[in-house]
Amino acid sequence: DTAVSQTPKYLVTQMGNDKSIKCEQNLGHDTMYWYKQDSKKFLKIMFSYNNKELIINETVPNRFSPKSPDKAHLNLHINSLELGDSAVYFCASSHRGTSKNTGELFFGEGSRLTVL
Amino acid sequence: RKEVEQDPGPFNVPEGATVAFNCTYSNSASQSFFWYRQDCRKEPKLLMSVYSSGNEDGRFTAQLNRASQYISLLIRDSKLSDSATYLCVVRGFQKLVFGTGTRLLVSP
Numbered sequence: 273d274t275a276v277s278q279t280p281k282y283l284v285t286q287m288g289n290d291k292s293i294k295c296e297q298n299l300g301h302d303t304m305y306w307y308k309q310d311s312k313k314f315l316k317i318m319f320s321y322n323n324k325e326l327i328i329n330e331t332v333p334n335r336f337s338p339k340s341p342d343k344a345h346l347n348l349h350i351n352s353l354e355l356g357d358s359a360v361y362f363c364a365s366s367h368r369g370t371s372k373n374t375g376e377l378f379f380g381e382g383s384r385l386t387v388l
Numbered sequence: 389r390k391e392v393e394q395d396p397g398p399f400n401v402p403e404g405a406t407v408a409f410n411c412t413y414s415n416s417a418s419q420s421f422f423w424y425r426q427d428c429r430k431e432p433k434l435l436m437s438v439y440s441s442g443n444e445d446g447r448f449t450a451q452l453n454r455a456s457q458y459i460s461l462l463i464r465d466s467k468l469s470d471s472a473t474y475l476c477v478v479r480g481f482q483k484l485v486f487g488t489g490t491r492l493l494v495s496p
Contacts, residue, residue: 307486313473315432315486328483362431376422377484379431 275299278363278380285353286388292349293383295363303327304346305377306338307362315362321346353387360384389414392478392487400493405466409490411459411476420479421452423461426489427472435461435474466494 278295285291297304305328306318320328321340335351346363363380394411401407413421421438436443438450438459449462459476471494476487 305483312488314488315475317483317485320483376434377432379433381431 276363276365276378276380278361278383280383281381282384282386284386284388287353287355289353290349290351291353291385292347293361293363293385294345294347295380296345297363297365297378298344299365299378301365301367301378302343303366304340304343305364305366306346306348307364307379309360309362309382311359319346319348350385353385355387358385358387390487391415391480391485392476394476394487394490396488396490398491398493400495401466402495403466403468405494406462406464407466407492408463409461409474409476409492411461411487413457413459413476413478413485415478415480416454416457418457418478418480421450421459422477422479422484423448423450423459424475424477424486425472426475432475432486463492466492468494468496470494 276297303322305320307315308318309315318332319338323343324340337349340346360382362382364377366377392413423435424432425435426432436445436450438452440452442451447464451460473489473491475489478485
């Protein structure tokens with residue numbers, strides 16, 4: 273069984289369109305994240321939710337809107353797509369801070385978005 | 389200055405070689421440190437945590453130097469399957485910050 277699953281894996285769309293990526297985890301974790309990995313392979317956090325509550329919102333255009341209907345799901349909706357949004361978007365989950373050394377994020381396989 | 393900096397490589401080594409990667413971080417208050425591995429077109433996965441006293445896991449040894457804000461990863465007896473990108477990761481406030489990664493290519 274896939275621990276963190278995200279769909280779709282590939283998304284090709286035109287500039288200006290709106291698209292969504294869905295993420296689900298079956299690990300019982302209380303925290304979920306969206307990371308963006310650009311063409312230079314830099315992996316940068318976008319959002320983090322803990323028990324459906326937004327706890328991290330990095331400097332991300334407000335065209336990006338996360339939604340967490342429950343602690344097992346974190347979806348990402350993107351409005352008015354731009355060329356620069358092309359990247360791989362990774363969903364991840366973890367237990368929040370049971371130990372200061374806890375660092376294991378479990379990532380989904382990524383959603384490769386190409387904006388034409 | 390980036391929060392976490394790594395040499396992007398690639399490091400090209402023959403099988404059996406020993407290779408070391410370094411990483412520096414800017415936030416002196418950082419408490420937790422990790423190495424992740426990312427294979428081509430795959431998701432990152434935790435390789436090992438880095439403890440203050442240094443730690444070893446099989447062929448992999450991680451070291452932390454808090455005074456210099458420096459983390460290292462040593463891989464002994466490299467295997468072809470070690471070819472991947474190695475990401476240095478530092479726990480910041482409520483989040484993990486990833487370095488851009490060092491690419492390792494192990495050849496026969």
